[in-house]
Structures are given as C-alpha cells and as structure tokens.
Amino acid sequence: xxxxxxxxxxxxxxxxxxxxxxxxxxxxxxxxxxxxxxxxxxxxxxxxxxxxxxxxxxxxxxxxxxxxxxxxxxxxxxxxxxxxxxxxxxxxxxxxxxxxxxxxxxxxxxxxxxxxxxxxxxxxxxxxxxxxxxxxxxxxxxxxxxxxxxxxxxxxxxxxxxxxxxxxxxxxxxxxxxxxxxxxxxxxxxxxxxxxxxxxxxxxxxxxxxxxxxxxxxxxxxxxxxxxxxxxxxxxxxxxxxxxxxxxxxxxxxxxxxxxxxxxxxxxxxxxxxxxxxxxxxxxxxxxxxxxxxxxxxxxxxxxxxxxxxxxxxxxxxxxxxxxxxxxxxxxxxxxxxxxxxxxxxxxxxxxxxxxxxxxxxxxxxxxxxxxxxxxxxxxxxxxxxxxxxxxxxxxxxxxxxxxxxxxxxxxxxxxxxxxxxxxxxxx
Numbered sequence: 555x556x557x558x559x560x561x562x563x564x565x566x567x568x569x570x571x572x573x574x575x576x577x578x579x580x581x582x583x584x585x586x587x588x589x590x591x592x593x594x595x596x597x598x599x600x601x602x603x604x605x606x607x608x609x610x611x612x613x614x615x616x617x618x619x620x621x622x623x624x625x626x627x628x629x630x631x632x633x634x635x636x637x638x639x640x641x642x643x644x645x646x647x648x649x650x651x652x653x654x655x656x657x658x659x660x661x662x663x664x665x666x667x668x669x670x671x672x673x674x675x676x677x678x679x680x681x682x683x684x685x686x687x688x689x690x691x692x693x694x695x696x697x698x699x700x701x702x703x704x705x706x707x708x709x710x711x712x713x714x715x716x717x718x719x720x721x722x723x724x725x726x727x728x729x730x731x732x733x734x735x736x737x738x739x740x741x742x743x744x745x746x747x748x749x750x751x752x753x754x755x756x757x758x759x760x761x762x763x764x765x766x767x768x769x770x771x772x773x774x775x776x777x778x779x780x781x782x783x784x785x786x787x788x789x790x791x792x793x794x795x796x797x798x799x800x801x802x803x804x805x806x807x808x809x810x811x812x813x814x815x816x817x818x819x820x821x822x823x824x825x826x827x828x829x830x831x832x833x834x835x836x837x838x839x840x841x842x843x844x845x846x847x848x849x850x851x852x853x854x855x856x857x858x859x860x861x862x863x864x865x866x867x868x869x870x871x872x873x874x875x876x877x878x879x880x881x882x883x884x885x886x887x888x889x890x891x892x893x894x895x896x897x898x899x900x901x902x903x904x905x906x907x908x909x910x911x912x913x914x915x916x917x918x919x920x921x922x923x924x925x926x927x928x929x930x931x932x933x934x935x936x937x938x939x940x941x942x943x944x945x946x947x948x949x950x951x952x953x954x955x956x957x958x959x960x961x962x963x964x965x966x967x968x969x970x971x972x973x974x975x976x977x978x979x980x981x982x
Contacts, residue, residue: 556581561602561623562588564923564941565847570594572854576862590922602627609635619866625844629655642869645822646843653841657700657739660841667812671838674741679727686720688740698741703734707782708897746831749790750849753806754864756873757819760810765793766849774973781897785974787887788852791981801836821868851921851943852886887952887975888943889960891968896937906932907964915959918944
C-alpha cells in the first residue's frame with residue numbers, strides 16, 4: 555500500500571516510523587515532511603495548509619490511504635476534498651473537525667449531549683464588558699480563557715488574578731491571536747489531574763487506543779506559558795483500565811454518537827484532553843481531532859501491533875471487526891527540545907550536532923520536528939525542534955535514557971524541561 559502522510563512535525567515522523575514497519579506498506583510519501591521523515595519516506599515540498607496542492611498531489615500519486623497529521627488542514631476541509639476524489643482518509647471532515655476548530659462549538663456540543671465539562675460562556679468582540687462581569691460568577695481565580703479558534707496550542711490563558719483576566723479579555727478580543735480570538739470562551743477552572751485519551755473512530759464505532767500525559771507549560775514545575783507540548787509519557791497511571799472504561803462510556807461513546815446524530819460523523823482519532831478528580835470523575839478540557847504532539851510519539855513507540863488495518867478501517871468503515879491494538883508493557887517518555895525563546899520567537903538557524911551519537915542510547919528514537927537540512931548539517935528551523943523518545947522496562951529508566959540522549963546532543967540554542975513524567979514518578 556502507498557501511504558501519504560500530511561505534515562512535518564514529530565507526530566508525523568512517529569507515524570512514518572511506525573508505518574514503515576508494516577508489512578503492508580510499500581511506499582510512504584510525506585508532504586512536506588522533514589529531514590528525519592526523509593530517511594523513511596519520499597518528501598514532497600507541499601505545505602500542510604496548501605489544500606489544493608495536496609489534492610493535486612493525491613490525484614497524481616493515488617495513495618491507498620492519506621493520514622492527515624495537523625489540525626489546520628482538517629479544519630480547512632482537506633479530508634472532504636480527498637474523499638470527493640475517492641481517496642480514503644484517516645481524519646475527520648471539516649464539519650467534524652469543528653470539535654477542535656471552535657472551542658465554542660465544542661462546549662455547546664458537550665452541553666447538548668450531556669458530556670461532562672466545565673461551566674462556561676461564549677463572548678465576542680462586542681462583549682468585553684459582559685465577559686469581565688462573568689468573572690464574578692466564579693469563586694475566584696484562576697480563570698480559564700480560551701480563544702475560540704486554532705492558535706497553535708497557545709490560545710489558552712489561565713490568569714491568576716481578576717485584573718490579569720480582565721486585561722487578557724481585552725487583549726484576546728482585541729486580536730492577540732488574530733481571527734482565532736475574535737471570540738472567546740471563559741470557563742471555570744477545573745481542579746484535578748490532566749490526562750490525554752485517544753480513541754479510534756470510523757463514524758459508527760469507537761475503540762480505545764491509549765492514554766498519556768503531556769506537559770503543556772514551558773518551564774519545570776508546570777511554570778511559564780502554555781506551549782504545544784514540552785514532553786509526554788505513556789501509560790498514564792491515572793488512566794488505569796477502570797478509568798479508561800469510564801472515559802469510553804461517559805465521554806467518547808456519547809461524543810461519537812452525538813456527532814453521528816448531528817450529521818457530523820467522526821472518522822479518525824479522537825483525542826480527549828481530560829481533567830480527572832475524585833469528586834467529578836473524568837471531565838473534558840478540550841477535544842482534538844488528530845494525534846497529539848508529542849503524545850503520538852510515545853503511543854507509536856509502544857504499539858506492538860501494526861496500526862495500518864485500524865487506520866484504514868477508520869477511513870472506510872469496519873473498525874468494529876478489527877482486533878484491538880496491543881501495546882508493549884514498557885513505558886515510553888518523550889522530551890521536547892525547543893529553540894530558545896519558544897513559545898515566543900524561537901532562536902533559529904543553529905546547527906544541531908551529535909544526533910547520531912544521541913540515537914545510540916539504548917531504547918532511544920529521535921523524532922524531528924522543526925528541522926531543515928543544509929548539506930550534511932541539521933539546522934533548527936522551528937519552535938519545537940526535536941522530540942527525544944525512549945522506552946525502557948521502567949518509567950524511571952526511560953526518563954534516564956531520554957535525558958542521556960538530550961545531554962549528548964550538541965545544540966547551544968536548545969532547551970527542554972528537566973522534569974518530564976514527574977507526576978508518575980512521584981506516585982512511585
């Protein structure tokens with residue numbers, strides 16, 4: 555089978571790496587890909603948001619399956635255009651992708667279908683005064699403000715005081731995130747432990763895939779601004795089998811059924827960001843309509859079975875007849891190396907050395923994200939640049955391996971968090 559993977563990040567590198575091992579895969583094409591993916595696939599310089607260019611590429615190549623990695627082309631309707639020319643797609647339609655494309659839509663959807671989440675209200679640019687008044691309905695800070703549209707994982711702000719929240723309301727509705735924050739959602743702050751849960755869906759059926767936990771804040775101890783993700787690990791102790799069953803019953807199945815009922819059948823991977831506490835159980839923080847990055851890296855490295863049959867079933871139907879994907883028992887951890895300044899303006903252009911040496915650490919795989927290649931040199935060209943992923947018999951050993959590889963890499967402009975997986979390690 556010929557597979558086309560859309561995207562250029564660590565998530566897409568991990569998908570290409572896992573699918574390259576499938577006995578059914580004969581060719582992988584990536585658009586646009588990156589230097590790491592280029593070791594596994596043919597990379598074609600078509601950007602992930604160049605919808606017409608991607609459709610033209612698919613017409614020429616006629617892949618047996620297209621896997622769309624990022625959220626932007628999904629929200630822009632790439633899956634719809636590919637299905638219109640009879641190409642199977644792992645990823646939802648634009649109407650279904652609204653679960654991620656609009657925070658307001660997703661909150662209204664959850665309210666309509668009685669899916670547990672935080673209390674909220676929506677506000678547009680003409681309602682700054684009402685938005686500020688709504689803050690008084692909560693017991694106090696912190697507050698949660700979310701840009702309605704896509705903001706590259708940076709559109710959620712959690713002010714610690716009312717004055718900060720009021721200033722942030724003005725900034726967001728005033729265009730801080732461009733069109734993404736033309737309207738915003740304000741919701742109650744949920745206490746508990748965050749986790750990420752992934753389920754495969756074919757529009758009719760949903761099956762559990764895996765759980766993970768990521769680290770959104772830029773700094774150690776969950777400090778600093780929100781980012782697209784600074785590291786992750788799987789399995790997540792809080793998502794034991796009993797909790798996964800609850801998530802499927804109380805959240806995932808009602809979501810898939812609700813989307814079907816509303817004429818928006820969901821196909822692909824449903825990523826549910828959760829807040830879990832003893833009082834409320836699992837509640838939805840947000841939906842994502844694609845694999846998380848960097849969660850995808852730890853999920854793919856732990857898969858024992860070839861995921862291609864399930865991915866194809868999500869695209870064309872028949873997921874209920876597929877066997878559940880088995881995972882290895884070893885835990886996995888991934889550490890993001892980002893350019894200094896991220897999530898603001900990252901420092902770019904530096905040469906990254908000793909990648910081969912770092913990749914020789916036992917159990918380590920280095921997935922590229924924001925890199926380019928000039929001659930024999932790998933150059934930092936993005937915010938999140940590398941994801942250093944390790945598996946081992948214990949989580950502690952996996953963490954040690956990942957940081958050994960991080961410390962081997964020669965990249966003065968890079969930084970990472972040094973406490974990835976701290977929650978699970980604290981549990982012992």
